[in-house]
Amino acid sequence: MADESETPLGPDCGDLDELLIFGNPETRRQFIKQVAGTGVAITIGVNFVSGSGLTTEQPVAASPTTPGGDSVKTKLKINGKEYALDVDPRTTLLDALRERLHLTGSKKGCDHGQCGACTVLVNGRRVNSCLTLAVMHEGDEITTIEGLANGEELHPMQAAFIEHDGFQCGYCTPGQICSAVALLKENHAKSDDEIREWMSGNICRCGAYPNILAAIKGAKTKTST
Amino acid sequence: MNTPTVGKPLTRVDGRLKVTGAATYAAEFQRPQLAYGTLIQSAIANGHVVKLDTSAAKSAPGVVAILTRENTPGFKPYPDDLTKKGAPGENRMPLQDDEVHYAGQHLGVVVAETFEQATYAASLVRVTYQAQSPIIDLPDQRAANTATTPEKFIGREDLQVKRGDADGALAGAAHKIDATYSTPVENHNPIETYSTTAEWEAADRLLVHECTRGIKQLQRILAACFGLPVEHIRIICPFIGGAFGSKGFQWSQTLLAAAAARLLQRPVKLTFSRSQMFDSAGQRAQTEQHFTVGADKNGKLVALRHATTTHSSPISEYTEPCGNMSRMLYSCPNVDVTHRLVKLNLTSPCPMRAPGECPGVFALECAMDEIAHETGIDPVEFRLRNYADRDEHQNRPWSMKNLRECYERGADKFGWSKRNQKPASMRGRDGSQIGFGMATAIYPAAQQKAGATATLNQDGTVVVRSATHEIGTGTYTAMSQFAADTLGLPVEKIRFELGDSAFPVAPNNGGSWLTASVGPAVIGACGELKKKVLDQFGHWPNERELSSLSAPIRSEFTSEPNKEERGKFSFFSYGAIFVEVHVDIFGQTRVKRATGVYDVGRMINPKLARSQIMGGLLFAISTALFEATIPDQATGRVVNSNLAEYHVAVHADAPPEFDIDFIDKPDPHMPDLGARGIGEIGITGAPAAVANAIFHATGKRVRNLPITPDKLI
Numbered sequence: 001m002a003d004e005s006e007t008p009l010g011p012d013c014g015d016l017d018e019l020l021i022f023g024n025p026e027t028r029r030q031f032i033k034q035v036a037g038t039g040v041a042i043t044i045g046v047n048f049v050s051g052s053g054l055t056t057e058q059p060v061a062a063s064p065t066t067p068g069g070d071s072v073k074t075k076l077k078i079n080g081k082e083y084a085l086d087v088d089p090r091t092t093l094l095d096a097l098r099e100r101l102h103l104t105g106s107k108k109g110c111d112h113g114q115c116g117a118c119t120v121l122v123n124g125r126r127v128n129s130c131l132t133l134a135v136m137h138e139g140d141e142i143t144t145i146e147g148l149a150n151g152e153e154l155h156p157m158q159a160a161f162i163e164h165d166g167f168q169c170g171y172c173t174p175g176q177i178c179s180a181v182a183l184l185k186e187n188h189a190k191s192d193d194e195i196r197e198w199m200s201g202n203i204c205r206c207g208a209y210p211n212i213l214a215a216i217k218g219a220k221t222k223t224s225t
Numbered sequence: 226m227n228t229p230t231v232g233k234p235l236t237r238v239d240g241r242l243k244v245t246g247a248a249t250y251a252a253e254f255q256r257p258q259l260a261y262g263t264l265i266q267s268a269i270a271n272g273h274v275v276k277l278d279t280s281a282a283k284s285a286p287g288v289v290a291i292l293t294r295e296n297t298p299g300f301k302p303y304p305d306d307l308t309k310k311g312a313p314g315e316n317r318m319p320l321q322d323d324e325v326h327y328a329g330q331h332l333g334v335v336v337a338e339t340f341e342q343a344t345y346a347a348s349l350v351r352v353t354y355q356a357q358s359p360i361i362d363l364p365d366q367r368a369a370n371t372a373t374t375p376e377k378f379i380g381r382e383d384l385q386v387k388r389g390d391a392d393g394a395l396a397g398a399a400h401k402i403d404a405t406y407s408t409p410v411e412n413h414n415p416i417e418t419y420s421t422t423a424e425w426e427a428a429d430r431l432l433v434h435e436c437t438r439g440i441k442q443l444q445r446i447l448a449a450c451f452g453l454p455v456e457h458i459r460i461i462c463p464f465i466g467g468a469f470g471s472k473g474f475q476w477s478q479t480l481l482a483a484a485a486a487r488l489l490q491r492p493v494k495l496t497f498s499r500s501q502m503f504d505s506a507g508q509r510a511q512t513e514q515h516f517t518v519g520a521d522k523n524g525k526l527v528a529l530r531h532a533t534t535t536h537s538s539p540i541s542e543y544t545e546p547c548g549n550m551s552r553m554l555y556s557c558p559n560v561d562v563t564h565r566l567v568k569l570n571l572t573s574p575c576p577m578r579a580p581g582e583c584p585g586v587f588a589l590e591c592a593m594d595e596i597a598h599e600t601g602i603d604p605v606e607f608r609l610r611n612y613a614d615r616d617e618h619q620n621r622p623w624s625m626k627n628l629r630e631c632y633e634r635g636a637d638k639f640g641w642s643k644r645n646q647k648p649a650s651m652r653g654r655d656g657s658q659i660g661f662g663m664a665t666a667i668y669p670a671a672q673q674k675a676g677a678t679a680t681l682n683q684d685g686t687v688v689v690r691s692a693t694h695e696i697g698t699g700t701y702t703a704m705s706q707f708a709a710d711t712l713g714l715p716v717e718k719i720r721f722e723l724g725d726s727a728f729p730v731a732p733n734n735g736g737s738w739l740t741a742s743v744g745p746a747v748i749g750a751c752g753e754l755k756k757k758v759l760d761q762f763g764h765w766p767n768e769r770e771l772s773s774l775s776a777p778i779r780s781e782f783t784s785e786p787n788k789e790e791r792g793k794f795s796f797f798s799y800g801a802i803f804v805e806v807h808v809d810i811f812g813q814t815r816v817k818r819a820t821g822v823y824d825v826g827r828m829i830n831p832k833l834a835r836s837q838i839m840g841g842l843l844f845a846i847s848t849a850l851f852e853a854t855i856p857d858q859a860t861g862r863v864v865n866s867n868l869a870e871y872h873v874a875v876h877a878d879a880p881p882e883f884d885i886d887f888i889d890k891p892d893p894h895m896p897d898l899g900a901r902g903i904g905e906i907g908i909t910g911a912p913a914a915v916a917n918a919i920f921h922a923t924g925k926r927v928r929n930l931p932i933t934p935d936k937l938i
Binding site for chain 1: 236237239240241242243244245246247248249250252253255286339340341342345414415416417418464465466467468469496498499695696697698699832833835836837839840841842843844867868869873874875876877879881883
């Protein structure tokens with residue numbers, strides 16, 4: 001980037017996390033305002049999502065490079081595997097996953113954090129991977145839809161989505177499932193209303209919501225017994 | 226012999242691929258040396274381009290080519306049948322001249338090594354225009370100057386229909402209503418945006434990965450426009466991330482991606498942003514529908530006049546056929562249906578889920594509610610009094626109609642009898658106003674020509690192929706069920722393959738006709754295969770016999786609609802939809818309950834069928850309460866071209882109670898299993914049910930969609 005000056009997000013941003021952006025419109029507006037005010041790419045990272053600084057024993061994959069233009073070396077740990085990347089600093093986590101690492105399970109639907117199709121888990125929390133840059137995630141534990149199953153054995157949430165027909169075209173499904181996995185961990189599945197509210201960041205244009213609700217309740221029962 | 230699977234609630238055979246992220250959508254095919262394209266689009270809506278300055282963009286890092294009118298060889302014209310007679314899609318070849326007809330029109334493509342580089346470089350393109358003020362609104366006098374009265378919808382359905390003497394009957398009617406309903410521009414907004422990856426495998430051979438629900442049509446378009454034999458074009462599309470009417474017909478991005486790939490001699494991927502889904506992928510046209518309805522003192526309809534004004538773009542003749550169901554849904558001796566088309570500087574419209582039926586039946590079913598209210602008759606009773614026992618427009622019998630049973634069962638399940646007929650008479654404990662509303666749902670049951678092959682392999686699996694599509698309706702599953710049942714094999718032994726133009730012919734995925742069209746082809750191909758195998762072995766071969774097969778056994782079948790049968794009857798699906806709404810003091814409407822009973826012929830898979838209808842109902846609730854594409858009055862550009870400002874129903878908007886039921890009787894005049902379509906009927910009628918329930922809750926009749934809080938306070 002020509003202008004690398006880091007504009008801090010302001011005093012509040014230590015508390016700002018994407019989970020809140022997801023659920024709290026006030027925080028979301030604030031976030032957008034602040035980002036718009038910076039005039040440069042957001043290079044936040046440290047205080048955005050608390051990195052757990054995990055080490056890995058797995059070998060680092062071959063290092064694909066960005067052809068042409070400036071690039072930044074970064075390492076991403078995805079589904080337990082570490083990848084070294086030379087990445088254009090403008091690359092979102094979503095585009096790094098899809099276009100560079102060919103992990104296309106995470107979907108692109110709007111590029112604005114409005115549809116939730118790109119939802120992945122970063123250190124166990126759900127994050128819109130289109131709203132965050134790849135270079136911000138060195139040291140984070142990233143789980144995508146490809147990393148949920150245990151070998152051939154589906155994650156209970158994946159199995160429940162099939163059983164309850166929680167999708168039609170399937171395009172929003174990876175995001176729905178990642179979001180639903182985090183939802184149970186957040187303990188935001190205490191009632192139907194609560195599930196509906198806390199899953200409203202994931203749009204399903206096919207209208208599978210009632211089945212998604214049933215799938216989440218089904219998976220909740222299975223994982224709690 | 227295995228037990229038949231048709232009628233059983235099988236889970237989707239492609240479910241595992243979809244929940245693991247392994248289902249591959251158009252933008253997800255890795256190609257060697259892939260370059261990324263970003264569109265250059267017009268910022269004005271009417272005028273022409275004076276200068277397109279690409280100098281800064283050219284020198285931006287990573288840029289490998291910029292495709293503009295200057296360096297793009299002219300395309301040969303689209304096939305005639307796709308541009309004439311009001312066909313959906315555009316009739317102007319991309320980059321053919323400097324004229325601009327709507328904001329967002331494609332002016333070129335910037336191609337770079339990466340998506341980021343292409344996106345940035347496209348922002349450096351400077352365009353100078355000579356602009357004229359755009360025509361944006363239906364009532365604009367300049368729009369009126371372009372008005373025509375098209376005779377047919379895509380060369381098929383009559384758009385100007387007169388039966389009896391509506392004027393005379395209205396003059397003597399005991400009860401009368403006169404009302405104008407309007408619906409806004411809406412966009413399909415599937416969550417997967419358009420994507421094309423074009424690649425020239427040889428100088429005269431083109432491979433395209435695109436999310437198209439018209440594989441054979443796109444193949445034909447590309448062959449025509451590049452002057453190549455059809456078999457030199459290959460389209461691949463195993464999964465589509467939703468379509469709802471988009472992702473069909475001819476739009477310029479496929480040609481632009483292919484032209485860029487040819488210029489560069491490497492694959493080029495062009496994927497739309499969400500914003501481009503509002504100006505480059507078609508949309509539902511806005512409509513203004515004037516109803517005049519008369520009834521006698523017993524609540525029998527005597528006259529129905531339905532006059533629609535809608536729009537197309539300057540480069541399309543597509544007409545939203547709002548009045549088609551008004552011709553025959555109810556028994557009425559005097560009917561006058563008209564359609565008037567004007568040209569606006571908005572992106573070219575095209576079908577969107579239930580084109581015509583969605584806005585048209587909304588208006589018709591609101592008008593029925595209004596006239597029922599006027600006569601003091603319960604809305605269900607009013608519809609029963611005007612029940613059409615035959616198609617009075619085409620003057621022939623229905624293939625099968627169980628709509629009466631839909632009304633009765635629906636009313637019973639919903640508890641319609643508890644409704645106090647007086648508007649604004651029911652309140653909830655939280656002070657919200659409660660209303661019950663209902664409407665009729667209807668959608669034509671069509672059938673098209675389709676083919677399939679079936680192949681028995683040495684490992685005992687049967688591969689069935691057809692160039693059809695999976696947009697989420699469950700094609701993989703339903704076709705596997707047909708194949709399994711025909712062959713007497715378990716579904717696990719069947720592999721149904723679609724989404725490849727090299728496969729046998731299948732129609733565009735639309736019109737709710739996929740199952741009734743491709744189903745008979747699959748059943749036919751599998752029937753032939755079974756016969757061949759039994760002729761050879763005398764029984765279904767065991768493992769040892771299979772492994773000794775010298776070559777797979779193959780059969781092919783093409784199915785066509787029975788013209789004689791289609792001419793004798795009128796084919797429709799029906800439904801009755803009941804909803805309960807709560808309107809709070811802020812004017813916010815919540816749909817709390819929905820009960821729908823549908824007569825759609827035989828259920829192939831009740832689990833998937835229920836999902837389809839439920840999805841249609843949610844789409845309908847979204848249409849009734851939220852959706853509107855808003856063009857800026859000065860510039861003609863869409864001001865809410867994103868999913869935060871173009872509201873679609875989210876999870877919290879889903880009614881807590883959904884009760885969907887089916888009559889489940891096979892239509893004796895539909896092919897094979899008697900299934901009619903279910904893809905679109907869910908969205909018909911239901912927006913009116915919501916509007917009618919809001920009237921019942923509040924006493925306010927809102928006639929323009931969407932019914933946002935500002936219209937209720």
